[in-house]
Amino acid sequence: xxxxxxxxxxxxxxxxxxxxxxxxxxxxxxxxxxxxxxxxxxxxxxxxxxxxxxxxxxxxxxxxxxxxxxxxxxxxxxxxxxxxxxxxxxxxxxxxxxxxxxxxxxxxxxxxxxxxxxxxxxxxxxxxxxxxxxxxxxxxxxxxxxxxxxxxxxxxxxxxxxxxxxxxxxxxxxxxxxxxxxxxxxxxxxxxxxxxxxxxxxxxxxxxxxxxxxxxxxxxxxxxxxxxxxxxxxxxxxxxxxxxxxxxxxxxxxxxxxxxxxxxxxxxxxxxxxxxxxxxxxxxxxxxxxxxxxxxxxxxxxxxxxxxxxxxxxxxxxxxxxxxxxxxxxxxxxxxxxxxxxxxxxxxxxxxxxxxxx
Numbered sequence: 001x002x003x004x005x006x007x008x009x010x011x012x013x014x015x016x017x018x019x020x021x022x023x024x025x026x027x028x029x030x031x032x033x034x035x036x037x038x039x040x041x042x043x044x045x046x047x048x049x050x051x052x053x054x055x056x057x058x059x060x061x062x063x064x065x066x067x068x069x070x071x072x073x074x075x076x077x078x079x080x081x082x083x084x085x086x087x088x089x090x091x092x093x094x095x096x097x098x099x100x101x102x103x104x105x106x107x108x109x110x111x112x113x114x115x116x117x118x119x120x121x122x123x124x125x126x127x128x129x130x131x132x133x134x135x136x137x138x139x140x141x142x143x144x145x146x147x148x149x150x151x152x153x154x155x156x157x158x159x160x161x162x163x164x165x166x167x168x169x170x171x172x173x174x175x176x177x178x179x180x181x182x183x184x185x186x187x188x189x190x191x192x193x194x195x196x197x198x199x200x201x202x203x204x205x206x207x208x209x210x211x212x213x214x215x216x217x218x219x220x221x222x223x224x225x226x227x228x229x230x231x232x233x234x235x236x237x238x239x240x241x242x243x244x245x246x247x248x249x250x251x252x253x254x255x256x257x258x259x260x261x262x263x264x265x266x267x268x269x270x271x272x273x274x275x276x277x278x279x280x281x282x283x284x285x286x287x288x289x290x291x292x293x294x295x296x297x298x299x300x301x302x303x304x305x306x307x308x309x310x311x312x313x314x315x316x317x318x319x320x321x322x323x324x325x326x327x328x329x330x331x332x333x334x335x336x337x338x339x340x341x342x343x344x345x346x347x348x349x350x351x352x353x354x355x356x357x358x
Contacts, residue, residue, distance in 0.1 A: 002136045005033040006128035007355040008110045008120025009169045010221065011318045012326060013261050013280045016237050016287065017254035018163045021182045021205030024258045026265075027165050028219060029173040030352040032120055034108045036129035038137045041101035048085075051107040053077045062099065065090055080123055081106060084130035084154045087195060091150060094196040097138050104133065118223055118350065119323030121166030127151040128170040144171050148208070149199050153190060156183070168208050173357040175211040177262050211262065213354075214270040218331040220312065221350040222342045223324050224299035233319040236293050246290060253283045270330055274313035277328050281315035288320070295320035299347065303327075306341045310334075324350065 007029040011018075014025025041047070048069075049057035058074045060067050060082070067082045069075040075082065081104070089099055106129065110120045131150045135142045142150075148171045152164045163180040181203035189198045241247045257279050264272030281296075281304065288295040296304070300316050307314030307327030314327040325347075329335055339349040 001037055001039040002133060003035060003037045004129060004132040004136060005035045006125040006132060006170045007173055008032045008034075008118075008122065008125055009166045010120065010219075010324060010326065011165070012175075012219070012328075013277060013315075014254055014258040015284065015316075015318055015320070017251050017258070018165055018178065018180060019161075019237070020180070020251060022179050022207075023251060023255055024177050024179045024207060024262065025163070025165055026211065026258060026261060027169040027176050027178060029169045029176075029355040030120060030221070031355040032110050032118075032352060033355075034106065034110060034122065034125035034129045036133035037105045037107075038102050038133040040137075041103050044101060046101045047103045048078055048081055049103070049105040050078060050081065051105065052111075057103070057105075062089070079158060080126045080154070081130055083157050084127045084151065085134065087150055087154045087157065088131055088134045091195045091199065092134075092138055092140065094194055095140070097140070100137075102137060104130070106130070116225075117323075119318055121170065123160070124151070124155070124162070124164070124166035125170050127154050128167060132171075145208070146199055147171050149203075150195075152181075152186075153195060153198060156187060156190065172208060172210060173355050175213055175265070175354065177207065177209040177211055177258075179205060179207040181206040209262075211265045213265065214268045214273060216331050217270045217273060218329050218335065219354065220307070220327040220329060220335055220338055221317075221324055221352055222303045222307075222327070223348045223350050224297065224303065225346060225348060226297070226299065226323075233293060233295065233321050236291050237287070239292075240287065240290055243290075250283065250287055253286075254280070257283060270328075274328055277313035277315055284316060284320065293321060297321060299345075300325045302345055303342060303347050306345065306347075307338055310338050310341075312338060 012026040017023040018025035047057040110122045151167045165178045169176045261276035303325040304314035312327035312329045317324045317326045
């Protein structure tokens with residue numbers, strides 16, 4: 001049996017601006033995973049078993065380019081898995097790979113034991129885990145870039161609004177600088193050419209760059225206990241785009257801040273990183289002031305203010321509106337003081353580590 005895992009993610013900086021091609025963000029992979037296990041089937045059937053969604057495996061059949069599952073409810077719940085299989089197998093066929101029957105099992109520990117979502121990008125990790133598992137099963141030896149692109153094409157077929165940064169960091173792991181691609185261009189390529197050709201082309205705006213964190217730097221993660229609605233928040237930002245002067249200023253400020261943050265990484269400058277994290281928080285707060293929904297909620301504000309009191313640089317992570325905040329510290333300070341005060345205010349410390357790959 002082949003087993004692969006794809007990590008969850010958190011945004012460190014550049015949220016919202018990252019939805020525009022060419023505007024960079026910084027993300028981390030965390031040591032919580034979607035795990036995919038795959039083995040050849042001895043029968044003339046294939047099955048998918050999602051431990052988090054279904055207690056029993058479901059059988060599927062191939063119908064030209066489509067995967068057919070007879071149970072409509074299961075098909076809907078497994079749409080990310082199914083679409084990833086369809087896209088991968090279209091590519092495999094174009095490489096003259098003979099398709100085989102298999103049993104695929106998906107498991108996840110991205111949420112807590114009672115099913116609460118932390119906002120770690122579970123859909124992206126599902127797509128990546130399936131593509132990685134099939135890559136090994138068919139011994140395709142694909143590069144990280146091709147694995148990323150296959151997962152993105154799957155994501156776009158599902159009409160997702162995502163910047164796909166969560167997919168990138170789930171593939172590459174560690175610390176990552178990322179800017180998204182021209183989505184309209186890729187959609188057009190998907191309509192006009194084959195999966196194979198889309199993979200081979202350079203995608204305008206796409207930037208994926210692993211980063212090395214400064215020595216002694218650590219990321220603390222706190223969870224507010226309330227999930228965010230990323231699509232709702234992203235659609236609110238779309239409304240703000242209707243004011244070009246405000247939105248243009250926001251993009252410029254985010255661009256400068258994140259470029260300076262990346263420079264601080266490359267020059268091993270923890271103080272520079274903290275300065276840019278604080279600046280990025282202020283940029284997001286300006287957007288918050290214009291928005292009709294809270295990006296930095298009261299709980300996230302408390303999380304950040306507690307971190308700052310103990311010398312950390314803190315901000316919301318991702319779309320805000322709930323989920324997680326982060327605090328960047330020099331690990332020579334006592335992080336337990338932050339953890340303890342977070343906990344006393346109902347903020348759950350998530351003692352995840354940054355995942356740097358298998």
